[in-house]
Each structure stands twice: as structure tokens, then as C-alpha cells.
Amino acid sequence: MLIQLAWKNLWRNKKRTLIAASSIFFAVVLSVFMRSVQKGSFDYMIHITRSSQPGYIQVHGKEFWDKRSLDQSIVIDSKEQKQFREIPNVTSVVPRLESFSLISFGSATKVASIIGTEPTSEDQMTRLKSKVIAGTYLDNTSDGILVAEGLAKTLKVSVGDSIVLFGQGYQGMTAAALLPVAGIVKFNFPAQNEKSVYLNLHTAQWLFAAPDRITSLSFMIGNIRYLKPITGEIRSVCGNRFEIMTWEEMMPELVQMIQSKIAAASIMLMILYLVVGFGIFATVMMFTNERLREFGMLISIGMRKIRLICVTFIETIFISFIGVAAGSIIGFIIVFYGMRHPIRLTGETAEMMLSYGFEPLLTFDITPALFTDQVVIVTIIALVSAIYPLMFIRRLKPVKALHSL
Amino acid sequence: MPLIELKKICKTYSETKVPVEALRDVDLEIEKGEFSAIVGPSGSGKTTALNIIGGLDDPTSGQIIVDGHDISTLKKDEMINFRLHHIGFVFQAYNLIPVFTARENVEFIMLLQKISKEEREKRAIELLTAVGLADRIDSRPSELSGGQQQRVAVARALASHPSFVLADEPTANLDSKSAISLLELMEVLNHEYGMTFVFSTHDSRVIKRAHRVITLVDGMIASDVLNTSAHEN
Ligand SMILES: Nc1ncnc2c1ncn2[C@@H]1O[C@H](COP(=O)(O)OP(=O)(O)OP(=O)(O)O)[C@@H](O)[C@H]1O
Ligand SMILES: [Mg+2]
Numbered sequence: 001m002l003i004q005l006a007w008k009n010l011w012r013n014k015k016r017t018l019i020a021a022s023s024i025f026f027a028v029v030l031s032v033f034m035r036s037v038q039k040g041s042f043d044y045m046i047h048i049t050r051s052s053q054p055g056y057i058q059v060h061g062k063e064f065w066d067k068r069s070l071d072q073s074i075v076i077d078s079k080e081q082k083q084f085r086e087i088p089n090v091t092s093v094v095p096r097l098e099s100f101s102l103i104s105f106g107s108a109t110k111v112a113s114i115i116g117t118e119p120t121s122e123d124q125m126t127r128l129k130s131k132v133i134a135g136t137y138l139d140n141t142s143d144g145i146l147v148a149e150g151l152a153k154t155l156k157v158s159v160g161d162s163i164v165l166f167g168q169g170y171q172g173m174t175a176a177a178l179l180p181v182a183g184i185v186k187f188n189f190p191a192q193n194e195k196s197v198y199l200n201l202h203t204a205q206w207l208f209a210a211p212d213r214i215t216s217l218s219f220m221i222g223n224i225r226y227l228k229p230i231t232g233e234i235r236s237v238c239g240n241r242f243e244i245m246t247w248e249e250m251m252p253e254l255v256q257m258i259q260s261k262i263a264a265a266s267i268m269l270m271i272l273y274l275v276v277g278f279g280i281f282a283t284v285m286m287f288t289n290e291r292l293r294e295f296g297m298l299i300s301i302g303m304r305k306i307r308l309i310c311v312t313f314i315e316t317i318f319i320s321f322i323g324v325a326a327g328s329i330i331g332f333i334i335v336f337y338g339m340r341h342p343i344r345l346t347g348e349t350a351e352m353m354l355s356y357g358f359e360p361l362l363t364f365d366i367t368p369a370l371f372t373d374q375v376v377i378v379t380i381i382a383l384v385s386a387i388y389p390l391m392f393i394r395r396l397k398p399v400k401a402l403h404s405l
Numbered sequence: 406m407p408l409i410e411l412k413k414i415c416k417t418y419s420e421t422k423v424p425v426e427a428l429r430d431v432d433l434e435i436e437k438g439e440f441s442a443i444v445g446p447s448g449s450g451k452t453t454a455l456n457i458i459g460g461l462d463d464p465t466s467g468q469i470i471v472d473g474h475d476i477s478t479l480k481k482d483e484m485i486n487f488r489l490h491h492i493g494f495v496f497q498a499y500n501l502i503p504v505f506t507a508r509e510n511v512e513f514i515m516l517l518q519k520i521s522k523e524e525r526e527k528r529a530i531e532l533l534t535a536v537g538l539a540d541r542i543d544s545r546p547s548e549l550s551g552g553q554q555q556r557v558a559v560a561r562a563l564a565s566h567p568s569f570v571l572a573d574e575p576t577a578n579l580d581s582k583s584a585i586s587l588l589e590l591m592e593v594l595n596h597e598y599g600m601t602f603v604f605s606t607h608d609s610r611v612i613k614r615a616h617r618v619i620t621l622v623d624g625m626i627a628s629d630v631l632n633t634s635a636h637e638n
Contacts, residue, residue, distance in 0.1 A: 001509075001512070001513065001516045005502065005504070005505070005513075008504035008505070009504055011504070012503070012504060293499045294499060294502065294503070296499075297496060297499050297500060298502070299485060300459070300461055300488065300494055300496070301488065301489070301494050301514055301517075301561075301565075302485055302486065302488040302489025302490070302492075302514065302517055302518075302565070303485070303489075303517055304482060304485050304486070304517075305482075305485070307517070398461050399456050399461045399462050402461075402496060402499070403452075
């Protein structure tokens with residue numbers, strides 16, 4: 001009956017209750033929406049960024065990350081590579097031998113980033129095959145090269161042409177070769193599109209006179225959640241011989257950008273909830289004040305204050321949670337819909353995303369935390385608001401309350 | 406032993422600039438089964454006296470014994486509990502919970518007393534019938550007239566099986582016809598259930614119906630007479 005009383009009390013002033021509840025409703029919907037897009041987009045960006053080059057985790061020679069020269073190349077034998085591949089939740093492992101060299105065709109010469117890789121696992125990780133716009137992708141025996149579209153344009157080279165690579169190999173050896181262009185690949189990210197040249201790992205090892213050597217081993221994993229345990233397992237396989245870096249360490253700018261965006265959005269949501277919180281508090285306050293005489297009557301006839309406080313507490317919880325319940329349902333529907341139908345962006349933002357190599361999509365993500373966080377925040381608002389009637393009733397003197405006007 | 410016993414009760418309101426002596430050395434005994442009115446001019450201390458008897462307010466000095474309990478020694482929560490089980494209240498206004506029906510209002514006090522649901526329902530209907538509201542059991546206060554609301558309040562006061570009912574100007578907001586009929590109802594309940602009623606009033610027609618009339622003037626009992634003519638009615 002106390003719960004019944006609280007519930008009925010809510011509808012004394014329908015409009016006010018609905019306004020209070022809907023302020024929470026909108027806050028919840030907005031937060032769920034924003035957080036979902038944020039999380040979805042970041043996951044998407046991380047996914048794209050990670051699958052583009054270094055992977056989620058990279059094993060490489062000490063100091064390679066800073067010096068980037070073949071002198072830091074390493075040897076990981078096939079037994080060890082197999083051990084790496086067998087770590088649970090590792091979806092692919094790509095060995096690469098990377099260096100820079102001059103690349104010439106006709107009278108044009110450019111500096112290119114030469115990436116020797118295993119075509120099959122490379123495709124698994126970075127979907128390189130899907131980026132081929134002319135010619136064919138590499139197979140494991142091919143000694144052709146894939147030239148990035150921008151670079152090909154500058155050199156005026158096309159499929160079937162042979163181009164000269166000239167640079168320095170391992171331990172000061174000369175690296176020079178004439179190789180046929182097997183295909184042209186197009187990258188969204190401009191820097192990548194202007195510089196990259198892909199060839200088979202063994203071709204690169206031969207070119208740079210570095211048999212069996214690689215500069216890095218990149219790992220693709222099933223889910224970012226497994227990052228820590230997998231890193232640990234990698235370490236237990238190769239010990240301290242190499243440096244193991246996670247994507248966060250390799251891409252500090254990206255991490256920083258994500259963190260600052262999250263911080264900005266969190267502040268906005270905090271302000272939103274602060275405003276909503278004040279609204280709820282004010283509603284509860286009005287609702288309490290106007291019932292002074294009724295409270296006086298109830299205490300006079302023998303209702304213990306604690307029970308009355310309970311009733312007002314239940315009321316506050318009701319007001320708040322009508323909003324949370326409705327907001328979560330609507331928020332869920334929106335997010336669920338958004339997950340199936342990502343919103344395609346247009347305009348400036350879209351162009352900016354494109355220039356960083358991302359498809360301009362607004363992607364959503366759904367996690368229980370999206371909703372439980374709202375519940376926690378609203379519970380805090382309700383608890384804080386409930387302090388008012390609590391203090392009010394504790395101080396209430398029935399005689400005065402009954403005779404107040 | 407009297408049901409209610411006031412011994413040298415003084416009440417001084419000292420929060421005001423000039424302290425007000427609302428009650429001065431009041432000695433009063435009320436027996437079980439009485440139907441007594443406390444009367445007197447405005448500001449004479451009627452409300453103060455009823456509040457002290459009902460344990461809603463503390464006397465400045467003196468002793469008050471209700472139903473054999475020295476209530477001035479009770480702690481706040483004990484006092485609320487004491488009121489719940491020993492005293493029925495009818496106020497001038499704002500007696501009822503507006504969102505509850507007549508029946509729910511009567512049931513509510515029994516709920517506070519932790520009485521079982523069947524018992525509550527049975528007694529609520531019984532009492533609402535007794536106060537002449539059998540057909541308004543499921544009406545909300547806003548759908549009832551002032552007189553009907555006061556009847557619900559009386560039914561509620563009786564529902565808790567109190568030792569007595571205190572009513573501070575229960576008829577003040579009623580037209581004279583409703584006022585008389587409320588008084589008649591209280592009289593019947595006094596007669597049939599042996600319920601003790603102590604009420605205050607300004608209304609001379611109401612005073613006429615009291616069996617005992619205690620007159621306060623300036624916080625002191627000026628007269629205390631039995632109204633034999635009322636008994637005969
Ligand atoms: N809370 C209070 N603070 C100060 N003085 C008070 C307070 N309550 C009552 N008084 C004073 O005490 C005296 C008695 O008041 P009380 O309300 O008991 O009179 P009453 O007989 O009930 O009057 P009425 O017929 O107008 O209801 C009055 O002088 C009143 O002004
Ligand atoms: Mg009065």
C-alpha cells in the first residue's frame with residue numbers, strides 16, 4: 001500500500017511528473033545515442049587503423065620503432081612463428097620486411113616505402129587484395145610488385161611495366177632490382193597512397209640481401225579485449241629478445257584523440273545530467289513542500305517518519321526510473337537500428353574522415369554498459385534528490401505543519 | 406482511573422517576542438465514554454490543550470497521563486506509535502490522503518497498525534457504512550462534500566480502535582446542517598461503541614450537543630459543567 005500510495009501520488013500533478021520523467025528520458029536517449037556512436041566510431045576507427053598496417057600488436061627488433069632501419073631486423077624461425085599463430089584469439093600473423101628505396105621508371109624517380117610481406121596473411125589482416133584497382137594481387141610465388149595508385153601516377157607506370165628499385169640492403173649491401181608491376185593498389189590514406197610498394201617477403205629478403213630476416217611481425221586479434229593476455233603470451237614465447245608494442249603504444253596520437261573526444265563528450269553529458277539532476281531535485285522539492293499539511297496529518301495520526309520518508313523515496317525513484325526505462329527502450333531501438341544501418345556522413349566531417357582513410361560512416365555499438373551507466377547516474381540523481389524530503393520530514397513538527405497556511 | 410488526566414499543565418510559547426502563556430495550571434480529568442467539548446474564545450488555548458492531550462505537543466510543565474501512560478516520558482517515535490494505537494484524530498481540514506479513496510483512507514491507518522488485509526477491508530466497509538457512506542466507499546476525497554470528508558475522517562479515527570477520539574474544531578469548515586449531522590454521528594458512535602470523544606468548537610449548536618462542556622479562558626479552566634439536557638436528546 002505504501003508503494004501504491006507513492007505511485008498514486010505521482011499522478012497528482014501529471015504534467016509535472018511527465019516533464020520530470022521526460023527530462024530524464026531525453027538525457028538517457030541522448031547519452032545512449034552519443035556514447036553508442038562514439039564507441040562504435042572509435043571501434044571502427046581502431047579497427048580500420050589497426051588493420052591498415054602495424055596490427056594490434058607488433059613484435060620487432062629493439063630500437064626498430066625509432067630507427068626503422070634494416071639493421072634492427074630480426075630472425076623469427078618458423079617454429080616460433082607457428083607458436084605465435086597458435087595463441088588463442090590471434091586471427092592472423094603477418095611477417096614483414098620493410099625499408100625505403102628509390103624507385104625509377106623512365107625519367108621519374110621517387111622514394112618509396114618497400115614492404116615485403118606474405119600475400120595471404122597480409123590480405124587477411126589489411127584486406128590488401130580488395131584495394132587492387134588494376135592488375136592482379138600477388139600470390140606466394142610471384143615476384144611482381146604492387147604499386148600504390150598515387151605513386152604509379154607520379155611515375156606514369158602501369159601494370160606490366162618493369163621498374164627499377166635501388167637502395168641499401170642489410171649491412172650496407174647494395175639493393176637493386178628490376179621488377180614487373182603486377183598490380184595497382186589504391187589507399188584512402190594519402191601518405192600511404194603516395195609511397196607504398198608491396199612485394200613478396202622472399203623477394204624483399206632477396207632484394208635487401210637479408211635472407212630469413214624480417215623487420216616486424218604484426219598480430220591481428222579477434223577482439224581488442226584480448227590485447228593484454230595475448231601480449232603476455234607473446235612475451236612468454238619470445239622472452240625479452242624483441243620489443244612488443246601494442247597499437248596504443250604505436251599510435252599515441254590516435255589514442256590521444258580518442259581520449260580527448262571521450263573526455264569532451266563526457267563533460268557534455270555530465271553537464272546535461274547536472275541540469276536534469278537540478279530539474280529532478282526542484283521537482284521533488286516542490287512536490288514535498290506542497291504536502292506539508294498532509295505530512296503533518298499523517299505523522300499526527302501515527303505514521304512513523306521513516307515510513308513517510310520511504311514513500312517519498314519510492315516516489316523519487318519512480319519519477320526517475322520511468323524516464324530511464326522509457327529512455328533505455330527508445331535508446332536501444334535507435335542504437336539497434338543504427339547498428340544495422342550505419343549513417344553515411346556528408347560534408348566536411350566526411351571529407352576529413354576520408355582523408356584519414358576512414359569511410360565516412362557513423363557506426364553504432366551496443367554494450368550493456370551503455371544502459372547500466374545511465375541507471376547508475378540516474379540512481380545517484382534520485383538518491384541526491386531524495387535527501388530533500390528526508391531532511392524535510394525529519395525536521396517536520398506535526399503541530400506546526402497542520403496549522404501552517 | 407480516568408482515561409485522560411492533566412496535572413498542572415502549563416504551556417508557554419516562548420519562540421515569540423512576548424512569551425504567550427497558552428495554558429496555565431490546567432487540571433483536568435476525562436473518563437472513559439465521555440462526550441466532552443472544550444470551548445472558549447479564540448486564543449483561549451483549546452487547540453493547545455488538545456495537542457498536548459494528543460501528544461502532538463509537549464507541555465512546558467505538568468504531567469499528562471493517557472490510558473495509564475505518562476506520555477510526557479515517551480520518546481518521539483514511541484509517541485508516534487502511541488498515537489497510532491491509542492488516539493483517533495479528526496482535524497479541521499486536510500484529514501485525508503487525496504489520492505486514496507474513502508476506503509483506502511480508512512484502511513491506511515490499519516495498515517500502519519499492521520492489521521491483516523481481510524480485517525482491514527472488513528472493518529473499513531463496516532465503519533464507512535456506520536458513518537453513512539456505504540455508497541461512497543470508492544470515492545476520492547475530492548468527490549466528497551466537506552461533511553462527507555469529515556465522516557471519513559471519523560471512520561478512520563475509529564478504525565484504529567483507539568482509546569478515545571480527539572477532534573479540534575471538526576465542524577469549523579462545515580455548514581450548520583452538516584455540522585449538526587456530524588455531531589449526531591459522533592454521538593451515535595459514542596453511544597453505540599462507547600467511544601470517548603473530546604472535541605473543541607466555537608459553534609453554540611455543537612456545544613449544546615456535548616455532554617460535558619469545559620470552558621477555557623486565557624488558558625485556564627473557567628467552568629466545567631455537565632450538560633444534562635444533551636444527555637436526554
Ligand atoms: N506555535 C505558537 N507560537 C506562539 N504562540 C502560539 C502558538 N500556537 C498558539 N499560540 C498562542 O497560544 C494561545 C492559544 O492558542 P490556541 O491555538 O490554543 O487557541 P484556540 O483556543 O485554539 O484558538 P482558536 O479558537 O482561534 O482556534 C494563543 O494566544 C495563540 O496565539
Ligand atoms: Mg484552535
